[in-house]
Amino acid sequence: MKEFYFTSESVTEGHPDKICDQVSDAILDDVLRQDKKGRVACETLVTRGLLFIAGEITTKGYVEIPNIVRNLLKEIGYVDMSYGFNYDASAIITAIQEQSPDIAQGVDIGGAGDQGMMFGFAVNETPQLMPLPIMLAHALVKRLAEIRKKKILTYLRPDGKSQVTVRYIDGKPAEVTAIVLSSQHDEGVSQKKIRDDLYQTVVEYAIPKELLSKNFKLFVNPTGRFVIGGPQADTGVTGRKIIVDTYGGFGKHGGGCFSGKDPTKVDRTASYFARYLAKNIVASGVAEKCEIQLSYVIGQKQPVSIMVNMFGTEKVPSSKIIEIIRKNFDLSPAGMIKKLNLLRPIFRKTACYGHFGREEEEFTWEKTDISKFFAEAL
Numbered sequence: 001m002k003e004f005y006f007t008s009e010s011v012t013e014g015h016p017d018k019i020c021d022q023v024s025d026a027i028l029d030d031v032l033r034q035d036k037k038g039r040v041a042c043e044t045l046v047t048r049g050l051l052f053i054a055g056e057i058t059t060k061g062y063v064e065i066p067n068i069v070r071n072l073l074k075e076i077g078y079v080d081m082s083y084g085f086n087y088d089a090s091a092i093i094t095a096i097q098e099q100s101p102d103i104a105q106g107v108d109i110g111g112a113g114d115q116g117m118m119f120g121f122a123v124n125e126t127p128q129l130m131p132l133p134i135m136l137a138h139a140l141v142k143r144l145a146e147i148r149k150k151k152i153l154t155y156l157r158p159d160g161k162s163q164v165t166v167r168y169i170d171g172k173p174a175e176v177t178a179i180v181l182s183s184q185h186d187e188g189v190s191q192k193k194i195r196d197d198l199y200q201t202v203v204e205y206a207i208p209k210e211l212l213s214k215n216f217k218l219f220v221n222p223t224g225r226f227v228i229g230g231p232q233a234d235t236g237v238t239g240r241k242i243i244v245d246t247y248g249g250f251g252k253h254g255g256g257c258f259s260g261k262d263p264t265k266v267d268r269t270a271s272y273f274a275r276y277l278a279k280n281i282v283a284s285g286v287a288e289k290c291e292i293q294l295s296y297v298i299g300q301k302q303p304v305s306i307m308v309n310m311f312g313t314e315k316v317p318s319s320k321i322i323e324i325i326r327k328n329f330d331l332s333p334a335g336m337i338k339k340l341n342l343l344r345p346i347f348r349k350t351a352c353y354g355h356f357g358r359e360e361e362e363f364t365w366e367k368t369d370i371s372k373f374f375a376e377a378l
Contacts, residue, residue: 005177007165008133008248012141013076013352014158014184014229016236020044021245021351022076023053024238024260026068029345032262034061036343039099039107042260047235048084054095055260058104066092072348077148077158082186084232106299110334113265114256117295117305120274121251122282124289125173128366129279130357132173134248136164138353139206144183147201155194157184159229167213175213179203181220184229195220245355246271251291259351263342264333266296270303272365273336275356277325279366281310284374286321288313294331301332316377328373340364 011018023044031038038059045052051069073087081089099107107113122129140162148156163180166173181198198220239257243249256267263269278290287310294303306325308318325331330339337343346362358366 002170004168005165006131006133006168006250007163007178008131008137008243008250009161009163009180010134010137010141010244010248010353011162011241012145012158012160012183014078014145014160015241016046016159016231016234017238017240018236018352019046019073019076019231020236020238021241021257021259022072022348023051023069024055025347025351026072027053027057027063027065028260028262029348030063030068031057031059031061032343032347033345034063035059038262039104039264040260040262041099041265042096043238044260045235045237046231048232049089050091050093050231052093052095055097056099057096058099065094065096078230083157083184083230084228085230090231103298107264107333109299110301110332111299112270112296112301112333113261113298114267115296115298116254116256116267117293118254118256118266118270118274119246119252120271120276120278120292120294121247122275122278122290123250124282126357128357128359129282131247131250133164133166134244134250134354135357136166136176136207136211137162137244137248138357140164140179140181140202142353143202143206144181144198148183152201153197155186155189157186157227157229159184159226159233164207173211176207176211176216177213178217179207179219180222181218182226183221184226185221187227191221191224247356252293254293258355259347263337266294266333269333269336269340269342270294270296270331272340272342272355273329273331276340276365276367276370277329280368280371281308281321281374283368284371284378286310286314286316286374286378301334303331306331316374320377321374324373324377328370 024042042055160183165178258268274292281290293307
Protein backbone atom coordinates (compact mmCIF):
# COMPACT_ATOMS: atom_id res chain seq x y z
CA MET A 1 0.00 0.00 0.00
CA LYS A 2 1.28 3.44 -0.93
CA GLU A 3 1.50 5.58 2.21
CA PHE A 4 2.24 9.26 2.75
CA TYR A 5 1.56 12.00 5.31
CA PHE A 6 0.13 15.40 4.41
CA THR A 7 -0.09 18.48 6.64
CA SER A 8 -2.18 21.65 6.38
CA GLU A 9 -2.51 24.68 8.66
CA SER A 10 -5.01 27.41 9.45
CA VAL A 11 -5.05 30.56 11.59
CA THR A 12 -7.62 32.41 13.68
CA GLU A 13 -9.23 35.72 12.78
CA GLY A 14 -6.94 37.40 15.32
CA HIS A 15 -3.76 36.36 13.53
CA PRO A 16 -1.99 39.50 12.17
CA ASP A 17 -2.10 38.40 8.52
CA LYS A 18 -5.78 37.53 8.83
CA ILE A 19 -6.53 40.89 10.43
CA CYS A 20 -5.13 42.46 7.26
CA ASP A 21 -7.15 40.21 4.94
CA GLN A 22 -10.33 41.10 6.84
CA VAL A 23 -9.60 44.84 6.80
CA SER A 24 -8.98 44.78 3.04
CA ASP A 25 -12.17 42.81 2.40
CA ALA A 26 -14.27 44.92 4.81
CA ILE A 27 -13.25 48.01 2.84
CA LEU A 28 -14.15 46.21 -0.41
CA ASP A 29 -17.56 45.29 1.02
CA ASP A 30 -18.29 48.91 1.94
CA VAL A 31 -17.42 50.06 -1.58
CA LEU A 32 -19.68 47.40 -3.16
CA ARG A 33 -22.47 48.28 -0.73
CA GLN A 34 -22.47 51.82 -2.14
CA ASP A 35 -21.20 51.30 -5.68
CA LYS A 36 -21.32 47.99 -7.54
CA LYS A 37 -19.02 49.41 -10.22
CA GLY A 38 -16.38 50.42 -7.69
CA ARG A 39 -12.81 49.25 -8.24
CA VAL A 40 -10.75 48.14 -5.28
CA ALA A 41 -7.18 46.93 -4.84
CA CYS A 42 -6.57 47.40 -1.13
CA GLU A 43 -3.56 46.26 0.91
CA THR A 44 -3.18 46.42 4.68
CA LEU A 45 -0.16 46.20 6.97
CA VAL A 46 -0.52 45.90 10.74
CA THR A 47 2.06 46.07 13.48
CA ARG A 48 2.11 47.12 17.13
CA GLY A 49 -0.17 50.13 17.51
CA LEU A 50 -0.44 50.82 13.78
CA LEU A 51 -2.42 49.89 10.67
CA PHE A 52 -1.30 51.16 7.28
CA ILE A 53 -3.82 50.86 4.44
CA ALA A 54 -2.78 51.58 0.86
CA GLY A 55 -4.05 50.86 -2.61
CA GLU A 56 -6.19 51.96 -5.51
CA ILE A 57 -9.90 52.63 -4.99
CA THR A 58 -12.22 54.20 -7.55
CA THR A 59 -15.80 54.66 -6.35
CA LYS A 60 -18.72 57.07 -6.28
CA GLY A 61 -19.23 56.23 -2.61
CA TYR A 62 -17.32 57.33 0.46
CA VAL A 63 -15.63 54.80 2.71
CA GLU A 64 -15.00 55.79 6.33
CA ILE A 65 -11.91 53.59 6.65
CA PRO A 66 -11.00 54.31 10.31
CA ASN A 67 -14.51 53.44 11.52
CA ILE A 68 -14.55 50.21 9.48
CA VAL A 69 -11.16 49.19 10.84
CA ARG A 70 -11.92 49.94 14.49
CA ASN A 71 -15.28 48.14 14.40
CA LEU A 72 -13.61 45.14 12.81
CA LEU A 73 -10.82 44.98 15.39
CA LYS A 74 -13.38 45.25 18.18
CA GLU A 75 -15.40 42.40 16.69
CA ILE A 76 -12.28 40.24 16.37
CA GLY A 77 -11.59 40.77 20.05
CA TYR A 78 -8.75 43.28 20.41
CA VAL A 79 -10.51 45.13 23.22
CA ASP A 80 -8.02 44.90 26.08
CA MET A 81 -4.89 47.05 26.36
CA SER A 82 -3.05 44.13 27.96
CA TYR A 83 -3.08 42.37 24.56
CA GLY A 84 -0.54 44.91 23.30
CA PHE A 85 -2.92 45.96 20.53
CA ASN A 86 -6.28 47.69 20.92
CA TYR A 87 -9.05 48.66 18.52
CA ASP A 88 -9.43 52.14 20.01
CA ALA A 89 -5.78 52.99 20.63
CA SER A 90 -4.08 52.13 17.34
CA ALA A 91 -3.09 54.64 14.67
CA ILE A 92 -4.67 54.19 11.23
CA ILE A 93 -2.83 55.65 8.24
CA THR A 94 -4.24 55.57 4.69
CA ALA A 95 -2.61 56.13 1.32
CA ILE A 96 -5.33 55.64 -1.31
CA GLN A 97 -5.33 56.65 -4.97
CA GLU A 98 -7.55 55.89 -7.98
CA GLN A 99 -7.10 52.92 -10.30
CA SER A 100 -4.64 53.60 -13.11
CA PRO A 101 -6.43 54.74 -16.31
CA ASP A 102 -4.12 52.40 -18.26
CA ILE A 103 -5.68 49.45 -16.41
CA ALA A 104 -9.19 50.91 -16.36
CA GLN A 105 -9.40 51.19 -20.15
CA GLY A 106 -9.06 47.41 -20.43
CA VAL A 107 -11.35 46.60 -17.50
CA ASP A 108 -14.10 49.04 -18.53
CA ILE A 109 -14.76 47.05 -21.72
CA GLY A 110 -15.07 43.81 -19.72
CA GLY A 111 -11.49 42.58 -19.89
CA ALA A 112 -9.44 40.99 -17.12
CA GLY A 113 -7.91 43.34 -14.58
CA ASP A 114 -4.53 41.63 -14.81
CA GLN A 115 -2.66 38.78 -16.42
CA GLY A 116 -2.12 35.55 -14.53
CA MET A 117 -3.09 31.93 -13.98
CA MET A 118 -5.66 30.72 -11.48
CA PHE A 119 -6.40 27.24 -10.13
CA GLY A 120 -9.47 25.47 -8.81
CA PHE A 121 -9.44 22.09 -7.09
CA ALA A 122 -11.84 19.49 -5.70
CA VAL A 123 -11.49 15.97 -4.30
CA ASN A 124 -14.04 13.54 -2.87
CA GLU A 125 -12.37 13.20 0.56
CA THR A 126 -14.99 15.22 2.44
CA PRO A 127 -18.68 16.15 1.96
CA GLN A 128 -17.49 19.62 0.89
CA LEU A 129 -15.25 17.99 -1.79
CA MET A 130 -12.17 19.50 -0.14
CA PRO A 131 -8.93 17.94 1.12
CA LEU A 132 -9.38 16.59 4.64
CA PRO A 133 -6.30 18.21 6.30
CA ILE A 134 -7.31 21.81 5.56
CA MET A 135 -10.94 21.21 6.57
CA LEU A 136 -9.83 19.84 9.94
CA ALA A 137 -7.33 22.68 10.44
CA HIS A 138 -10.11 25.22 9.80
CA ALA A 139 -12.47 23.39 12.16
CA LEU A 140 -9.94 23.67 14.99
CA VAL A 141 -9.37 27.43 14.71
CA LYS A 142 -13.08 28.14 14.20
CA ARG A 143 -13.77 26.31 17.43
CA LEU A 144 -10.90 28.12 19.14
CA ALA A 145 -12.50 31.47 18.23
CA GLU A 146 -15.93 30.23 19.30
CA ILE A 147 -14.91 29.21 22.81
CA ARG A 148 -13.04 32.50 23.25
CA LYS A 149 -15.96 34.67 22.12
CA LYS A 150 -18.50 32.67 24.13
CA LYS A 151 -16.15 32.92 27.14
CA ILE A 152 -16.10 29.16 27.60
CA LEU A 153 -12.39 29.69 28.28
CA THR A 154 -11.99 33.25 29.54
CA TYR A 155 -8.19 33.33 29.40
CA LEU A 156 -7.88 32.98 25.61
CA ARG A 157 -6.73 35.89 23.44
CA PRO A 158 -7.41 36.48 19.70
CA ASP A 159 -4.25 35.12 18.04
CA GLY A 160 -3.96 31.42 17.26
CA LYS A 161 -2.99 28.71 14.77
CA SER A 162 -3.65 25.07 14.00
CA GLN A 163 -1.93 22.34 12.01
CA VAL A 164 -3.17 18.86 11.14
CA THR A 165 -1.22 15.89 9.74
CA VAL A 166 -3.17 13.13 8.00
CA ARG A 167 -1.87 9.70 7.03
CA TYR A 168 -2.95 8.58 3.56
CA ILE A 169 -3.07 5.00 2.30
CA ASP A 170 -3.49 4.38 -1.43
CA GLY A 171 -4.37 8.05 -1.91
CA LYS A 172 -7.18 8.01 0.67
CA PRO A 173 -7.10 9.68 4.12
CA ALA A 174 -6.83 7.05 6.86
CA GLU A 175 -6.15 8.81 10.17
CA VAL A 176 -4.97 11.97 11.90
CA THR A 177 -1.50 11.43 13.33
CA ALA A 178 -0.57 14.88 14.67
CA ILE A 179 -2.29 18.11 15.70
CA VAL A 180 -0.71 21.44 16.58
CA LEU A 181 -2.89 23.97 18.39
CA SER A 182 -1.47 27.30 19.48
CA SER A 183 -3.57 29.91 21.24
CA GLN A 184 -2.60 33.23 22.74
CA HIS A 185 -3.53 33.33 26.42
CA ASP A 186 -3.50 35.48 29.54
CA GLU A 187 -0.54 35.62 31.90
CA GLY A 188 -0.45 33.09 34.74
CA VAL A 189 -2.31 30.16 33.13
CA SER A 190 -0.41 26.87 33.39
CA GLN A 191 0.58 24.97 30.27
CA LYS A 192 -1.11 21.83 31.64
CA LYS A 193 -4.42 23.62 32.10
CA ILE A 194 -4.31 25.09 28.60
CA ARG A 195 -3.47 21.69 27.09
CA ASP A 196 -6.22 19.88 28.98
CA ASP A 197 -8.80 22.57 28.26
CA LEU A 198 -8.03 22.81 24.54
CA TYR A 199 -8.06 19.05 24.15
CA GLN A 200 -11.50 18.79 25.75
CA THR A 201 -13.14 21.88 24.26
CA VAL A 202 -11.47 22.11 20.85
CA VAL A 203 -9.86 18.86 19.68
CA GLU A 204 -12.59 16.52 20.91
CA TYR A 205 -15.24 18.88 19.51
CA ALA A 206 -13.69 19.55 16.07
CA ILE A 207 -12.00 16.26 15.15
CA PRO A 208 -14.16 13.11 14.77
CA LYS A 209 -12.92 10.51 17.24
CA GLU A 210 -12.77 7.80 14.60
CA LEU A 211 -10.22 9.83 12.63
CA LEU A 212 -7.70 10.09 15.46
CA SER A 213 -4.82 7.63 15.40
CA LYS A 214 -4.45 5.65 18.63
CA ASN A 215 -1.02 7.21 19.07
CA PHE A 216 -1.71 10.66 17.64
CA LYS A 217 0.50 13.49 18.89
CA LEU A 218 -0.99 16.70 20.26
CA PHE A 219 1.18 19.80 20.51
CA VAL A 220 -0.38 22.72 22.40
CA ASN A 221 1.59 25.99 22.50
CA PRO A 222 4.79 24.05 21.76
CA THR A 223 7.18 26.72 23.11
CA GLY A 224 5.39 26.52 26.47
CA ARG A 225 4.09 30.10 26.42
CA PHE A 226 2.01 32.29 24.08
CA VAL A 227 1.12 35.46 26.01
CA ILE A 228 2.60 37.99 23.59
CA GLY A 229 0.85 37.63 20.25
CA GLY A 230 -1.14 39.40 17.56
CA PRO A 231 0.31 42.59 16.03
CA GLN A 232 2.34 43.19 19.19
CA ALA A 233 4.50 40.21 18.31
CA ASP A 234 4.17 39.81 14.55
CA THR A 235 3.66 42.17 11.63
CA GLY A 236 0.78 41.18 9.34
CA VAL A 237 0.20 41.89 5.65
CA THR A 238 -2.71 41.22 3.29
CA GLY A 239 -2.30 38.11 1.16
CA ARG A 240 0.28 36.17 3.16
CA LYS A 241 -1.97 33.20 3.94
CA ILE A 242 -2.93 32.15 0.41
CA ILE A 243 -2.49 28.41 1.11
CA VAL A 244 -4.68 28.69 4.22
CA ASP A 245 -7.20 30.50 2.00
CA THR A 246 -7.34 27.71 -0.59
CA TYR A 247 -6.55 23.99 -0.34
CA GLY A 248 -3.91 23.75 2.37
CA GLY A 249 -1.22 22.98 -0.20
CA PHE A 250 -3.09 20.00 -1.67
CA GLY A 251 -4.00 21.87 -4.86
CA LYS A 252 -1.92 24.37 -6.79
CA HIS A 253 -2.19 28.13 -6.33
CA GLY A 254 -1.73 30.71 -9.06
CA GLY A 255 0.10 33.12 -6.78
CA GLY A 256 -2.27 36.06 -6.50
CA CYS A 257 -4.13 36.53 -3.24
CA PHE A 258 -7.87 37.21 -3.08
CA SER A 259 -8.54 39.68 -0.27
CA GLY A 260 -8.93 43.38 -1.04
CA LYS A 261 -9.63 42.79 -4.74
CA ASP A 262 -12.94 43.59 -6.40
CA PRO A 263 -14.50 40.95 -8.70
CA THR A 264 -13.02 42.42 -11.91
CA LYS A 265 -9.72 41.04 -10.64
CA VAL A 266 -9.37 37.54 -12.09
CA ASP A 267 -7.00 36.58 -9.26
CA ARG A 268 -10.14 36.33 -7.19
CA THR A 269 -13.04 35.68 -9.56
CA ALA A 270 -11.37 33.14 -11.85
CA SER A 271 -10.06 31.22 -8.83
CA TYR A 272 -13.62 31.06 -7.49
CA PHE A 273 -14.96 29.95 -10.86
CA ALA A 274 -12.24 27.34 -11.33
CA ARG A 275 -13.20 25.89 -7.94
CA TYR A 276 -16.87 26.00 -9.02
CA LEU A 277 -16.07 24.00 -12.15
CA ALA A 278 -13.77 21.51 -10.39
CA LYS A 279 -16.27 20.89 -7.60
CA ASN A 280 -19.11 20.26 -10.05
CA ILE A 281 -16.99 17.89 -12.10
CA VAL A 282 -16.28 15.81 -9.00
CA ALA A 283 -19.88 16.09 -7.80
CA SER A 284 -21.07 14.80 -11.16
CA GLY A 285 -19.15 11.55 -10.77
CA VAL A 286 -16.94 12.22 -13.78
CA ALA A 287 -13.81 12.16 -11.58
CA GLU A 288 -12.72 11.63 -7.97
CA LYS A 289 -10.25 14.50 -8.09
CA CYS A 290 -10.01 17.50 -10.39
CA GLU A 291 -7.76 20.51 -10.84
CA ILE A 292 -8.49 23.30 -13.30
CA GLN A 293 -6.20 26.08 -14.48
CA LEU A 294 -7.45 29.22 -16.22
CA SER A 295 -5.09 31.88 -17.57
CA TYR A 296 -5.85 35.45 -18.60
CA VAL A 297 -4.32 38.45 -20.37
CA ILE A 298 -4.93 41.93 -19.01
CA GLY A 299 -7.73 43.68 -20.89
CA GLN A 300 -8.88 40.51 -22.67
CA LYS A 301 -12.24 38.89 -21.91
CA GLN A 302 -11.75 35.15 -22.36
CA PRO A 303 -8.99 32.95 -20.92
CA VAL A 304 -6.10 32.14 -23.23
CA SER A 305 -5.91 28.60 -21.84
CA ILE A 306 -7.97 26.05 -19.93
CA MET A 307 -6.35 22.99 -18.37
CA VAL A 308 -8.23 20.13 -16.71
CA ASN A 309 -6.33 17.46 -14.77
CA MET A 310 -8.29 14.62 -13.20
CA PHE A 311 -5.25 12.64 -12.00
CA GLY A 312 -6.20 9.39 -13.71
CA THR A 313 -9.58 9.20 -11.93
CA GLU A 314 -11.61 10.44 -14.93
CA LYS A 315 -14.40 8.57 -16.69
CA VAL A 316 -14.49 11.14 -19.50
CA PRO A 317 -11.43 12.53 -21.36
CA SER A 318 -10.28 15.98 -20.27
CA SER A 319 -10.67 17.22 -23.85
CA LYS A 320 -14.40 16.50 -23.60
CA ILE A 321 -14.63 18.33 -20.26
CA ILE A 322 -12.91 21.39 -21.74
CA GLU A 323 -15.34 21.28 -24.66
CA ILE A 324 -18.28 21.28 -22.22
CA ILE A 325 -16.81 24.21 -20.28
CA ARG A 326 -16.23 26.31 -23.39
CA LYS A 327 -19.70 25.55 -24.76
CA ASN A 328 -21.73 26.23 -21.61
CA PHE A 329 -19.92 28.85 -19.51
CA ASP A 330 -18.86 32.43 -20.10
CA LEU A 331 -15.40 32.68 -18.57
CA SER A 332 -15.06 36.42 -19.07
CA PRO A 333 -14.87 38.48 -15.86
CA ALA A 334 -18.38 39.82 -16.51
CA GLY A 335 -19.73 36.33 -17.20
CA MET A 336 -18.23 34.83 -14.06
CA ILE A 337 -19.34 37.78 -11.93
CA LYS A 338 -22.92 37.42 -13.18
CA LYS A 339 -23.03 33.65 -12.74
CA LEU A 340 -21.70 33.78 -9.18
CA ASN A 341 -23.50 37.02 -8.24
CA LEU A 342 -20.30 38.59 -6.94
CA LEU A 343 -21.20 42.29 -6.90
CA ARG A 344 -22.37 42.06 -3.30
CA PRO A 345 -20.72 42.96 0.03
CA ILE A 346 -19.93 39.31 0.88
CA PHE A 347 -16.16 39.24 0.98
CA ARG A 348 -15.20 40.02 4.57
CA LYS A 349 -16.67 36.61 5.52
CA THR A 350 -14.34 34.88 3.03
CA ALA A 351 -11.25 36.37 4.66
CA CYS A 352 -11.19 33.86 7.54
CA TYR A 353 -11.37 30.06 7.64
CA GLY A 354 -10.95 29.56 3.90
CA HIS A 355 -12.59 30.74 0.70
CA PHE A 356 -13.59 27.19 -0.24
CA GLY A 357 -15.48 24.33 1.36
CA ARG A 358 -17.96 26.75 2.94
CA GLU A 359 -21.70 26.10 2.98
CA GLU A 360 -22.99 29.60 3.76
CA GLU A 361 -25.35 31.28 1.29
CA GLU A 362 -22.79 33.86 0.16
CA PHE A 363 -20.41 31.21 -1.21
CA THR A 364 -22.13 30.70 -4.57
CA TRP A 365 -19.03 29.05 -6.07
CA GLU A 366 -19.60 26.12 -3.68
CA LYS A 367 -22.93 25.17 -5.27
CA THR A 368 -23.16 21.98 -7.34
CA ASP A 369 -25.94 23.26 -9.58
CA ILE A 370 -23.99 22.81 -12.83
CA SER A 371 -22.90 19.20 -12.26
CA LYS A 372 -25.59 18.09 -14.75
CA PHE A 373 -23.53 19.47 -17.64
CA PHE A 374 -20.70 17.09 -16.80
CA ALA A 375 -22.89 14.16 -15.73
CA GLU A 376 -24.46 14.15 -19.20
CA ALA A 377 -21.01 13.36 -20.63
CA LEU A 378 -21.12 10.01 -18.83
